[in-house]
Amino acid sequence: EAGVTQSPTHLIKTRGQQATLRCSPISGHTSVYWYQQALGLGLQFLLWYDEGEERNRGNFPPRFSGRQFPNYSSELNVNALELEDSALYLCASSLGVLAVYNEQFFGPGTRLTVL
Amino acid sequence: DAKTTQPTSMDCAEGRAANLPCNHSTISGNEYVYWYRQIHSQGPQYIIHGLKNNETNEMASLIITEDRKSSTLILPHATLRDTAVYYCIVRPPVPGTALIFGKGTTLSVSS
Numbered sequence: 001e002a003g004v005t006q007s008p009t010h011l012i013k014t015r016g017q018q019a020t021l022r023c024s025p026i027s028g029h030t031s032v033y034w035y036q037q038a039l040g041l042g043l044q045f046l047l048w049y050d051e052g053e054e055r056n057r058g059n060f061p062p063r064f065s066g067r068q069f070p071n072y073s074s075e076l077n078v079n080a081l082e083l084e085d086s087a088l089y090l091c092a093s094s095l096g097v098l099a100v101y102n103e104q105f106f107g108p109g110t111r112l113t114v115l
Numbered sequence: 116d117a118k119t120t121q122p123t124s125m126d127c128a129e130g131r132a133a134n135l136p137c138n139h140s141t142i143s144g145n146e147y148v149y150w151y152r153q154i155h156s157q158g159p160q161y162i163i164h165g166l167k168n169n170e171t172n173e174m175a176s177l178i179i180t181e182d183r184k185s186s187t188l189i190l191p192h193a194t195l196r197d198t199a200v201y202y203c204i205v206r207p208p209v210p211g212t213a214l215i216f217g218k219g220t221t222l223s224v225s226s
Binding site: 004031033035042043045048050055056058088090092094096097102103104105106107108109111 | 149151156157158159160161164208210211213214215216217218
């Protein structure tokens, strides 16, 4: 069974640009989560999507946004990039809100570097 | 803030059991204990979770104390590939609850 996949593996942008990161969940999973892991700060929760809707977001500014498509894949968009947005962005998926067990399984991440 | 306390680092000899402790003295009655690990620059890997009974799977065993205020993750025969940061997380069984990662324990397995 294929795991969570993310693309691209690496992304280099300059300050002020926009970045788009993509995630495909495990087949059968309807929930997608986004986390940011900046150097020295640990993993921080960004967003949760389920059945195409944003269900929850962490303490991040509105320039961090995303969406979930009908096939449950997801995009994370970061607008007006700042140097401190440089981080490993991790996507996780789980069974949906009606599932008894909803462990989150992570992808390999996208390394975003802002110059 | 993370609701767990773990040692910063631990060492283990290859082939020996690695016992990683975690304190979660404020755990609520419906919160589960989850363990994940992260090998350098990779996505976290789910290991195991439990509520109050001891659990075992192909990767590890989870021992939860009777008062549920602490737990121990046991890797029965550590290998070099088990070198990673191990995170102990408590969360309720509520869909969509974000995982709150603390600093974890860096386990170093050496030959």
